[in-house]
Every structure is written in C-alpha cells, then in structure tokens.
Amino acid sequence: MVLPARADGIVTLGAPRLVLRDISRQYGTLQALDRASFTVAPGEVHALLGENGAGKSTLMKIAFGLERADAGTIMLDGAPITLRSPKDAMRAGIGMVQQHFALVDAMTVTENVALGSEGRLDLAETDTLIRRIADDAGLPLDPAAVVGELPLGARQRLEIVKALARKAQILILDEPTAVLSPTESRELLSWTRRFAERGGTVILIAHKLREILGVADGITVLRRGRTVLETRAHDTSEDEIAQAMLGSAGVADGRHTNRRVAMAYDAAPILELRDVAADDERGVERLHGATLSIRAGEIVGVAAIEGAGQFELLRLLAGRITPTRGTATLPERIGFVPEDRLRDAVVLDATLLENLALRSAGQRQGLMPWNSLRQAAIVLMRVRDVRAADPAAPMRGLSGGNQQKFVIGRELDGNPPALVVENPTRGLDIRATQDVRNALRAARDDGTAVVVYSSDLDEVLALADRIVVVAGGAVREVPHDRDVVGRAMLGA
C-alpha cells in the first residue's frame, strides 16, 4: 500500500479506500438515509457531520455491517463488498467504536480484547499483543487493569486497541469526544492524526464543529439522510458547514403565529435559576453557571445537541435533581413530561386510573380517593381526547399518542404553575403531534410557565416564545432565528 505523502501541510490523497454510494435505509415511515454517499481515502481523518437524526450513525452502522442498506453499494479499495455482519467488516479491516462501549466491566483489559477473538484463548499472548499495539499506536493502556475501574478515556482507548488487535485499517469512531473531558478529547484527536499519518483511515462521527475542523482532512455533511456537502477541511469554513448542517429550509408550523412575548415580559417569574451547576448520575458536572428565568404564560424552548447538558437543565427546572452550586427557586408543583415515556412517565401494567393516581403519590397520606380519582380520570380522558374504553383500561393497550396525551393531561391537571417537557412528540404521528403541541400552547395561554426541549430544532422553533441554547454546559438566550440558534447549538 502506498502511504499518502504530506507536503506543505496539504494531504495528497490516493485512490479512495472506502466508498458508500447511494445508500438508502428506511425504518417504518422514517427515511433515515436517502441515497447518501460517502468517500474516504487512506491516510485521512474524515469527519461525518450532521444534526441529531441526520443519519450519521445509521450510515456508519451500514459501513460496519451492523445494519443492512435497503439500496446502494459499498466499495472497499475499488471492489464491491457485502457486509452482512460486523464480523465481515472486521475481516475487511473496518473497526467501529460505538458511542456506548461494548465492554465487560468486570473483566480485565486483556480479557476484553480476547473476548470475541477466535481460536484458542491465550491470555499471555493477548497481553503481549496489547502491549505491542498500545506502544506502537501510542495509546497507554494497562492490560491487567479491570475495565470497571478505568476512566472513560481509557475505556475508549481500549475499544480502539480492540479494533486494532483485529487489524482494523479503517476506524469509525461514533461521537468519540462526547464522553471525554477536554484534555482526553485533545489527546484522542491528536492520536487520530498520528494513526492517519501512518496510513490508517479514521472516520469521526461528530457534531462539535470547532474541534473537528482542527483535525479533519475531509468533511462530509448529512442532512435528513442526504449528503449535502463533501469537501476538504481547508476549503471550507465553520459558517459553510453550519449552513449545510442546518439547511435554509423554511420553518414550518407557525413560527410567529401565536407567540405572546409581550404578555410574558409583564408576568412574574415562576422558575428561576441563578448561577446553577449540576452533575449527571455519575457525578460529572454537566451544567455550570446557568442563570435562567421563566415567566408565567410563556413557552421557553431549549435547543441543544446531544449531551450538552440539557438533560440536567430540564431535571433541575422540574425539581427532579438539586443543584450542586447556585440557587434554584421553583414552585411547589411542577408538571414533568420526560423523554422516555415508557420508562419514566407511565406504568404499562397499571390502569389509566392508577397512572393518574401516580401523580403526587409520593406525598399522599392515608387512603386512596379512588372514586374522585375515577371522576378525574374520566374528565381527563374527555378533555385530552385519550382514546380508551374506560379508566380501568390498562395503559399498555394505548397507542403512543394516546399515552402521551394522557401524560400531558395528567401533568397539567389542576393547572400547575410550571410544566417541563422533553421531546414531547417523539415517535408520534402527525395528528397526535398536533394535539400535543396544541395542549402545550393552551397551557401557556392559561398562564403556565412552559419549558420545552426537543432534539428537533424545528419543533423548538415552532413552539417557543423565547429560546435558550445549551452548549458545553453553558446556557444562554438567543434570538428566535433558525440560523442563529443552530450555530449557537454547535458552539459557533
């Protein structure tokens, strides 16, 4: 194999290493990929960029044999190749490090590498192999360490070493810096450069623009399942990439129609955060210096890319977690519609009646007032148009849309001063989506302070009177403008 020569800081590229051509993939009614294309050369660090749900991960899962394409061809070193499983891909020299590591915490580094390799198990040999690869590649790793005790950066190095031990020449890293500290991110990215200089190929799935531009040679941008930009890093700018990622498509669904900014500014603040910091479940700080005030009768939209700290911001505002620093002034009762409905909002094996009773179950004393709750459930089902036989029907039998309408109705029951909502229409059909959005607007009009986060920027724009962006754990308010919001999300 001819190594690409580097001259004057410009990478000279040979024939393409891996080509994905006209790849399409459909999930149900969702067209995840629509004739997407992707080309990467040997000796290249290539960034694959796009908004949440643009199809980046799906495309790379197809390149790694985890998913099958409905249509399209994959070419490796100029010859077509069929990838039925990750095993096929690994045999062809393609390795992938998923966002969620596939490691066994209780095992050592050596055992994890040995796991999944074929033939006789020789731990001593694996040990030597790891040391050699780790030294060669400059990825410090102790073969005897137990994975569960390693920091995330080291676990990621282990995943890479695992791929290299299987002789990967093309390495796909899915959002590799999402779990890393800034120092670890820098180390990882500079490692990718070294790997590429030695003839390897790295594909980085990413959405943090700035850090990617510093390291990538080639850039491909996906939007809504289509390839919209293929370019060299030194031929482009942050602006051009951001434009490609966000598109200039008009914003549908009444962006300005029923905004009521004027009223909101006179109203009293309901939810207030002052210089607040918060940790995630593992104790890593995800949010810092957040100051935010949300008034009665307004919808504040929260826009952010994955893992920017919005999860913690929403739970802070909903009173579900407490700040590690700063002060949060919140009302007694706050309605909360979490993103993972089936996990956090409903009990599938319980009846609608019991699911309604779940609200404030933590504070209730004495006996359950089943009769009045039954009346309330009947009213809720009628007002919120929840299609079910009666309050004794099990939640499991309801469609997703009806479940979500029920949850929003429950959380809004009795007009709480505030409502915090996370991805309210994910997975719902158009009709249910409209119902849910109308319910949120109606709550706002009734004087509730509403906070909505959606991973779909268009939904944030459609619902919000004001918009705040969470990026890298910092919160700031931005004008109601798609381009501005999009850039702020990407940290630009």
Place this chain on the structure above:
Amino acid sequence: MLTMARRMVRPLLELLLAATLAVAVLAALLAGSGYPVGHSLGALWHGAFSSSSVIASGTLLRATPLLFTGLAVAIAFRAGVLNIGAEGQLLLGASAATAVALAVPPTFGAGGAVLALTAGIIAGAGWALIPAILRLRFGVLEVISTIMLNSVALNLTGLLVRGPLQETTRTFPQSALIQQALRLPRLIPGTRLHVGFALALLLALGLGWYLRSTASGFRLRMTGANPHAAASAGEIDVRRVTMMAFIASGALAGLGGAVEVTGVTYALYENLSPGYGYTALAVALLARLNPVSAIGSAVVFGALEAGASAMQRDAQVPAGMVGVVEACVILMLLASEWVGARLAQRTSLNRGAPPRRMEEDADHQSPNAATPALPPTP
C-alpha cells in the same frame, strides 16, 4: 359489575385448574412409578379432606405457615423485591420466639405469647434487613443473598438447638417444650387448628385492603411495577418503599415461624420447616401475588402436603413425589403467564399502535420486561 364478578371468579377457576392439573400430574407419576393410582390418590384425599377434623388438623393447619410465608413473598414481589428468603426468615422468627418463650416467667400468661410472637416478627424483619442493606447499599441481588441466608439460618437453628437453646437433658437436638400458658389457644376445640390460622386470615384480608386502598400500598405496587416511573412521575421514594417491603416481608415470615412453634410444635427443631418458605413461592405465584387469593392457594398446597403425609403413611408413596407435583404446577403457571403476556402484547399491537422505530423498541422493552412474572394490578 360484570368485571367485578369476573375478577372474583377468575382466581377461583385458576385455583381449581391448578388443583386438577396437580392431581393429573400426580396420577401420571404414580402410574409411571408403579404405585396403585386409585389407592394412593384415595389416601391423599383422605388425609386432606375426609372429615372436618382432618380438614382443620391437616389441611388448614398445614396451610397456616404457608399462608404467612406466602403473604411475605407476595408483598415483597409486589414491591419488586424478589425475596426468596422466607424460609430463613421463618426459622429466625421461630428461634427468637422460642428463646423468648422459654425465658419469660409463667406469671406473664398470654402476655408472654404476645412477647414471643413479637420477637418472631422482629427477628424475621431483622434477617430480611441484611439483604435489604446489601441491595440498597451495595447493589447485591436479593435473589442470591436471600437464598444464601436461608442456609445460614438453617445452620444457625441447628447450632441453637445443640447449644444455648438445647433441652435440659442435652440429648436431643431440640429446645425444651414451651410452657402451657404461652401456647396459642385452639381455634376449634378437639382439633389441632390454633388461632394462628385466624391471624393469618386477618392478615391476608388486611394486606389485600392495604394494597388496594391505602396510599402506602399504592406506592408499593407502583414501585414494583415500574420503579423509574414511580420515582419520576410519582415522586415516590423508591429506596424507602423497597426497604419497607423487605422489612414487612421478613416480619410476616418471622411471625409465621413464631406461630408455628407456639401453635404446633411447642419447641424449636432443626427441621421445623419442611420448606414452607420455598412452597410459599408457589403459594404467592398461584395467587398472582394477591394476598386474598393467597388464602385459597395456601389451602390448596396445605391439602397437598397434608395428603402427602397420609399417602406416605397409608400407601407408602414417598412424600417427595408431591414436591415434584408442586414444582410442575409452578412451571405450568409460569408458562401460562408467559403465554398470556404474549397474547396481550399481540392484541395491543393489533389495536393499531403506530410502528415504532427499531432502536426505540429495543430501548423500551427493558423496564417492563424486568418483571415478567408479575400480574396486572387488580
């Protein structure tokens, strides 16, 4: 109203079905191992139901510890606590009750019996506290810790009846007899059935009411059905509810042990329990974890056990064969549960739930698939 009637009739039908299945399996086993089927089953029937005094002194007497431990299992499982340790908690309760009963002066009278039962409750709860802390502090699965603690409890009892609690002649591995004044009074004169049975009945009805009607019982059920939603949507302190469920479960089993020594054996033996705490799992599952239905399933298993003794005595059929039958019944019940859940899922799909994306599907199976054996709430 129709649903009410169906709700009452269904558990009864299931009990009947389970009992029929048990007899059918037993008949097949008997025929297969060369025992006279008719004669053996006749002995079983005779030992369980032949007269009112047999029912009271046999079936219902055997059903009593099964009901206590069955309730212990049911209440724990409803809270999502898989307590397999009713056996050990029962033994600890029996030991503590014996120790107290042997220590109180005769002047205490009936008050001494109350003290002994209280000691049983505390000891059972305390024994369940160990797996509770292990789970809540260190994430140790209670399925494993409770089973292991059963062995510890069994050996602890063995130690007690050969050491500090051994009878005065120091010959037999058992405690001295509990004084007359502390023994539980007979419920029906002329039979061996004691007031402990009435106590178990009251507890079953009370727990049924507790789960259905009180806020605390509702929290327990919701925590068991989906702890994430209970914490997030219900703002329920899930750890606290879990801790309470461990304690209540252990207390019930411990009380069962205390009742057994003060009502039946009047002394502590190493083999006091022929596995009541394990049969309790069958009792609770057959009752679909409903405390009131557990009365019926405890009686079914009590009859099987009483009948098994008679069958061994009169037809020389090993009592262990009934153990095989019990296990078969549990397996068939679990299988029917699984098939039922599958059918329910299919009908809900047919009702036009929109197709979900693949990743979502995979994510969302987990919280509810975690407790497949739990029945829908009444």
